[in-house]
Amino acid sequence: MILITGGAGYIGSHVVRDLADKGYSVLVLDNLSTGHVESVDERAIFIRGDMGDRGVLEEIFAAYPIKAVMHFAGSCLVGESVNFPLKYYHNNVSNTVQLLHKMIEHKIRSFIFSSTCATYGIPNQETITEFLTPNPINPYGKSKLMIETILNSISEIYDFQYITLRYFNVAGAHHTGEIGEDHNPESHLIPNILGHLQGKTPYIEIFGDDYPTPDGTCIRDYIHVTDLSEGHILALEYLLQSSSQKIAETFNLGNERGVSVLEMIKLCEQVTGVKAYVKMQPRRIGDPPRLVASSRKIKDMLGWSAKYDIKTTIETAWNWYQKHPNGYKEKNNPHQ
């Protein structure tokens, strides 16, 4: 059985579903602070609980034969982390340390960690490889890098192995349109553009057009959530097949293609056939100008490849928003 913390969140819920499709038994631990129980596949066991609650972790590890942990639970907004750093150090660092403690106590040796390209800071390379020395510029990236450092230390001394996945910008929705992105408030670019194109907001705000990029807006590398999920499952299988050898690896997960904010707005207009109205705003604190991945390492070592391009990624997100204009509110809870 695989423990998925944060399995009711956007990324976690897609991984849970893909794992269940592959025949894995899955246990989800989520406090529903930002997740939705409606998004948790009915084949998974769902426990509502907080990572900060040692008792819940103890009960889970004592009662279920957990072979590996995928750790999605945490806070993940750059802007929020600048304003509320302690929230980030508490949720992302303290709670993860507690989880790692319990794993070591219960001799659970395999861990997959959700990290981020925000660990790189403002890179001096066009495409970022894992060899670049991390230098995060916001508390979100710093909190994730702290756990990466801790993982490295504990794997040196305990029978413990891990894979860190540094996500670039995750986007899109499940191909069925049954699960997708639903944050409140929403701050991510593609959901904000599509929400505007659905008529929810009068314009889309662009945070800064004076960056050192060709059109002055920030460039990001958008990866479809299903491709990201596939990367997790390959990483899990890589860990589970290693019995004597200990694995300690870090992989980027991105599409290796940079898209600016202005280009993204145009692409969304093309996919939806709806015209966008934009409003220029000052820069958002903590945003690096350009973050584009090299995913060569995970391609070479685990045979991963991206199946979705940027247009199909937008199409799947649009499909989800068309089917669920109010997100998960109208869906039934499969865990009652």
Ligand code: UDP
């Ligand atoms: N962005 C924007 N308008 C929005 C949301 C985001 O201009 O309504 C910009 C943001 O400043 C950043 C890029 O789009 O340069 C991607 O932001 P997002 O929050 O989606 O992801 P992040 O890169 O911060 O993880």
